[in-house]
Structure formats: structure tokens, C-alpha cells
Amino acid sequence: MDKTYHTPEEAIADVGDGAVIAIPGFFACGVPRILLRTLIKKGVKGLTLTCGCGPLVGAVEELTQLVKNKQLKKVIDSYGLFRSMSKGLEDPFEQAVRAGEIELEIYPMGTLAEKYRAAGAGIPAFYTPTGVGTVVEKGAVSNMPWNRAATKETRVFDSKKYVLEYALKPDFAFVHAYEGDREGNLRYRRTAKNFNHVMATAARVTIAEVENMVGLGEIAPDCVHTSGIFVTRVVEVPRVSFAITID
Amino acid sequence: MPVKFEGLPREMIAMRAAKELKDGDYVNLGIGIPTLISNWIEGMDIVLQSEIGMLKTGPLASGDGVDQDLVNASCQPVTQIPGTVYFDIVESFAMLRGGRMDAIVLGALQVSEKGDLAGWANPARGLGDVGNIGGSMDLCAGAKRLLITMEHTTREGDPKIVSELTYPATARGVVNMIFTDLAVIEVTPKGLLLKEIYPGVTLEDVQSVTEPKLIIAPDLKEIQL
Numbered sequence: 001m002d003k004t005y006h007t008p009e010e011a012i013a014d015v016g017d018g019a020v021i022a023i024p025g026f027f028a029c030g031v032p033r034i035l036l037r038t039l040i041k042k043g044v045k046g047l048t049l050t051c052g053c054g055p056l057v058g059a060v061e062e063l064t065q066l067v068k069n070k071q072l073k074k075v076i077d078s079y080g081l082f083r084s085m086s087k088g089l090e091d092p093f094e095q096a097v098r099a100g101e102i103e104l105e106i107y108p109m110g111t112l113a114e115k116y117r118a119a120g121a122g123i124p125a126f127y128t129p130t131g132v133g134t135v136v137e138k139g140a141v142s143n144m145p146w147n148r149a150a151t152k153e154t155r156v157f158d159s160k161k162y163v164l165e166y167a168l169k170p171d172f173a174f175v176h177a178y179e180g181d182r183e184g185n186l187r188y189r190r191t192a193k194n195f196n197h198v199m200a201t202a203a204r205v206t207i208a209e210v211e212n213m214v215g216l217g218e219i220a221p222d223c224v225h226t227s228g229i230f231v232t233r234v235v236e237v238p239r240v241s242f243a244i245t246i247d
Numbered sequence: 248m249p250v251k252f253e254g255l256p257r258e259m260i261a262m263r264a265a266k267e268l269k270d271g272d273y274v275n276l277g278i279g280i281p282t283l284i285s286n287w288i289e290g291m292d293i294v295l296q297s298e299i300g301m302l303k304t305g306p307l308a309s310g311d312g313v314d315q316d317l318v319n320a321s322c323q324p325v326t327q328i329p330g331t332v333y334f335d336i337v338e339s340f341a342m343l344r345g346g347r348m349d350a351i352v353l354g355a356l357q358v359s360e361k362g363d364l365a366g367w368a369n370p371a372r373g374l375g376d377v378g379n380i381g382g383s384m385d386l387c388a389g390a391k392r393l394l395i396t397m398e399h400t401t402r403e404g405d406p407k408i409v410s411e412l413t414y415p416a417t418a419r420g421v422v423n424m425i426f427t428d429l430a431v432i433e434v435t436p437k438g439l440l441l442k443e444i445y446p447g448v449t450l451e452d453v454q455s456v457t458e459p460k461l462i463i464a465p466d467l468k469e470i471q472l
Contacts, residue, residue: 246322
């Protein structure tokens with residue numbers, strides 16, 4: 001089996017207008033930057049990015065460009081805004097959210113992790129204690145009033161209240177791995193793993209950019225983090241240096 | 248204008264809170280004053296968890312030691328030490344939500360008399376409750392003990408310890424202890440128990456910047472550093 005693509009352009013050729021794409025990364029760490037840059041060049045519009053923890057805050061250069069190009073319709077995340085309000089007011093993404101040009105829908109981070117896990121595991125919804133007694137229990141947390149109407153179901157188990165959350169299944173996941181082979185087996189490096197593995201399991205089509213394409217069997221079988229069965233395409237990309245810290 | 252009292256500096260609030268942790272504890276420290284606690288637990292057998300996906304987080308990295316694939320949940324470069332483990336986000340939140348952490352230490356915008364916590368959405372930003380929830384609600388959902396470290400009042404001198412939250416809640420009835428620059432307070436079913444007080448202020452001073460009525464511990468002490 002050979003899932004290798006020679007260029008990122010070929011690897012994302014079928015990503016069209018209106019696609020829902022999972023973007024992993026914990027702020028700056030573990031973000032698929034080359035695939036994002038390719039998405040910028042491709043110019044597709046009406047995109048929904050489903051994130052985990054603030055790649056828009058961490059990979060500012062790439063994601064701000066998507067905002068400036070008006071390629072985004074919606075972002076789902078747990079941490080979409082700069083911590084500092086003054087920095088946020090200058091941020092094109094926050095400006096677009098304030099103007100109602102881009103929808104921002106917020107979930108607790110662990111709930112997002114579980115929404116992807118459920119999608120990958122064939123589970124349509126799950127009950128969680130996270131968010132009970134807060135706005136999260138009431139309905140979607142969004143800057144779009146029309147998205148806030150639907151209420152969430154709750155249920156009591158063993159005299160404790162839980163809220164029902166649904167699986168989140170993106171059309172595509174762009175993931176970033178340290179090593180990959182032609183069959184799509186992946187290994188991540190240190191804390192760059194974060195949302196990459198679970199998003200790879202969740203999406204209909206998973207496209208992996210890897211810093212090192214290695215021969216089959218070169219990732220020791222008990223060191224594979226994501227099995228190739230979850231990965232549709234693999235493309236080798238250069239290692240990109242980036243600023244770690246965020247404001 | 249509310250009166251603003253001078254109390255402990257932030258490092259000393261962290262130092263006091265660190266005394267609540269014990270050998271064998273698995274601990275997650277939030278952003279701000281809680282992060283400073285790591286400076287006061289050196290030599291103790293405490294394992295720090297970072298929700299990005301790391302157990303046994305080492306000291307901050309600098310210079311050549313900085314690795315862009317090795318950061319903590321505040322996006323600071325850190326180091327790995329013997330015993331460090333990496334895992335993905337699902338496993339990370341299984342530890343947090345699943346109740347494995349002995350103590351979670353967070354900052355707060357407000358804490359209520361009933362132990363409700365508000366820490367993620369500042370209404371001053373003007374986006375209502377659309378804000379950075381991050382992992383805070385999951386941390387609260389699974390904490391065996393939830394400790395809060397914060398300034399006793401806002402920059403303007405208004406109470407942050409309140410009868411009812413006016414900011415969006417992170418979780419309800421979850422806070423166990425509050426460590427501020429002026430006091431150490433335990434949240435009990437009967438109300439807020441003032442256990443320790445900063446030597447430079449009086450009981451009346453602390454009460455004047457605390458909205459709910461404080462219960463005074465019979466063995467009230469000066470803050471124990």
C-alpha cells in the first residue's frame with residue numbers, strides 16, 4: 001500500500017469550498033503549517049476549521065492569512081482568542097468574530113477531545129460532567145445568536161448531572177507528525193502529539209504532513225502512535241521553525 | 248473608592264499554596280500565580296501534569312535547551328526529566344476529568360461563598376460569554392482538591408470573593424481553598440472559614456474587601472509561610 005503524495009498541493013487537491021477541516025496543535029505546537037500554507041495558496045473559501053486548543057493563537061501567520069483572505073466561515077475551538085484584550089482588539093480573527101463575519105463556537109477542551117474520539121470510535125454522542133452549571137450546559141457557546149437557540153440535553157447518573165455532547169466528524173484532518181511511512185503509520189514528537197492522533201481517527205479523510213518519511217518498519221511497531229488505517233495520505237514536508245510563546 | 252490593602256506578593260501567595268501539596272501528589276498548575284508554585288516544590292516527590300500531554304514536566308528551558316516540540320500548556324518551553332511521559336490529548340483529559348489529579352491549582356476572576364468558580368470570561372472584553380474556556384472546566388470537573396490562588400480584590404479594589412458570581416461560571420461548588428495576598432480561606436458547607444490572615448491587616452480590613460460574611464476560625468493564625 002502506498003499513500004505517499006509528492007507535494008502538499010496534490011495531497012489536498014480535493015479540499016473544496018465549504019470543507020470542514022480539523023486543525024490540531026496546542027497553540028504553536030504540533031500545527032500542520034505546510035498544509036495550512038497550501039490551503040492559503042489554494043484559496044478555497046467558506047471553510048470551517050475545527051480545532052482543539054488555539055492554533056489560531058499559536059500559528060498566527062498562517063491562520064491570520066486565512067482570515068484576511070476571507071476563507072473562513074467558522075472556527076470551533078476551546079481557546080480561539082488572544083489572552084490579552086488589547087492584542088485581541090488588533091487581531092483580524094477577533095475583529096471578524098466581533099463583526100459577525102466569522103462564527104466562533106467554543107467548547108471545553110476535554111469535551112472537544114472527546115467529540116473527536118467519539119467520531120473516530122463510532123459513538124454518536126456522550127455524557128460528560130464538564131460544563132454542568134455553566135453556559136456550556138445551556139447550549140452552543142457562539143457569537144451567532146441563531147446558533148444559541150438549541151438547548152442541550154442533561155441526565156442524572158448516580159445523583160450527579162451530566163450534559164450530552166455530540167461527536168464531531170470533520171471532512172478532513174490535516175495532521176503533523178515527526179515520522180511517517182508510506183502506509184500512513186505515524187509517530188509524533190514530544191508534546192506535538194496533542195490533538196493530532198485523535199483528529200486523525202475522527203476525519204473522513206486524514207492528510208498527514210511528516211517531517212521525515214521513513215521506510216516501512218523503521219518506526220518500531222510498538223512505537224507507532226497512529227496506525228496507517230486512520231491515515232489517507234502522507235506527504236513529506238520540511239521542518240519549519242516557529243516562535244513558541246504566545247501573548 | 249474601595250480601599251486597597253497591600254498584602255503578600257504573588258510569589259508568596261504561591262509559596263503558601265505550595266504548602267498544601269504533599270509528597271506523592273499528582274498536580275496540575277494553571278496559568279498565572281499557580282505556575283509560580285513550581286518554584287516552591289523543588290525536592291518534593293510531586294508529579295506535575297501539563298494538559299498538552301505531559302507528566303513530570305521539567306523546569307523551564309532556555310537557550311540551546313529550547314525545543315519547539317516541548318512546551319507546557321502555557322506555551323512556555325520546558326524540559327524533560329527522568330520519568331517524563333508524553334501522551335495525547337484524550338489520555339490527558341482522562342487523567343483530568345477522570346479524577347486522577349490529587350490537586351488542581353487555578354487562578355480566578357471570582358469565587359463565590361458556595362465554592363463556585365469564574366475564571367474564563369471577562370465581561371469587560373465585550374464578547375459576552377464567548378471566550379477562552381480552554382481546559383478549565385474539565386480541570387474542575389475531575390479535581391479531588393481544587394485550590395485557588397489569586398489577588399484578594401480586582402485592580403480597582405473590588406471583592407473577587409463574592410456572594411454570587413456575576414461573571415460566567417467555570418464550575419459550581421468545586422473550590423476547596425482560596426489563597427490570596429490577604430488571607431487563607433476554606434470553603435465549607437457552612438460558609439467561608441477564614442483560617443489565616445496577612446499580619447499587616449485586621450479582620451475588619453479583610454471583611455471589608457470580601458463580599459460574603461466570613462466565619463473566623465477559632466485558631467485563626469497569621470499566614471503560615
